[in-house]
Amino acid sequence: MQEIIKIPEARIGLVIGEGGKVKKELQKSFGAKLTINEDGTIEITSDDGLNVYKLKKAVEGIARGLSLDIVLSLCDDAYDLDIINLADVLGKNKNAINRYKSRLIGTDGRIKKIIEKKTDTDIAVHGHKVAILGKYDDVANAKSAVEMILQGNDFKTVFAVLDNKLIDR
Structure with a gap:
C-alpha cells in the first residue's frame, strides 16, 4: 500500500533529522518506507496498510511540532493523533487565527499545559493547525x-467540563 502526503517544506528537516536519524527510526518503528521529496511530498509505502496509516500520522505529528519520542507512541494501537485545522473552524481571517492560537496556548504556554495535564495528551500548535496526540478518549x-476555547468559552468553564469528564471515567 502507498500513501502520499504533503507537509510544509520548512518542516522536511524535522522528518529527516540529523544524518537521517529521525527518518530511519520512523521507518524501523512503523515498518514502512519513507521517500521524502524537496517539495514537501512524502511517499509512505508498506505491505501493511495499518503501518502506512500509523506512519502517516507520525509524520503529520512531527510536521506539526511533536517530538519523535512522542509520535513513536503511535506504534501502540491505543494511541491516536487528531489534527484540528483552525482555518476550518475560524475561517481564513489571519488575525482571528492568531488571536485564538494565543488564547489556546496562553501566557507562557499555561493553558496548553493545563489541557495536556488534565487529558494526558501532547498538544502542538503550528501554523494554522493544532495536533493532539494521546489515547483515544x-x-x-x-x-x-x-474546540470550546475556539468557540470563545471561558477557561474556567472549559476546565470544569474537563474535570467532569475525567470524573465520569
Missing part, C-alpha cells in the same frame, strides 16, 4: 477542550 477530551 484522552484525545477526544482534549479536542473538546480546544
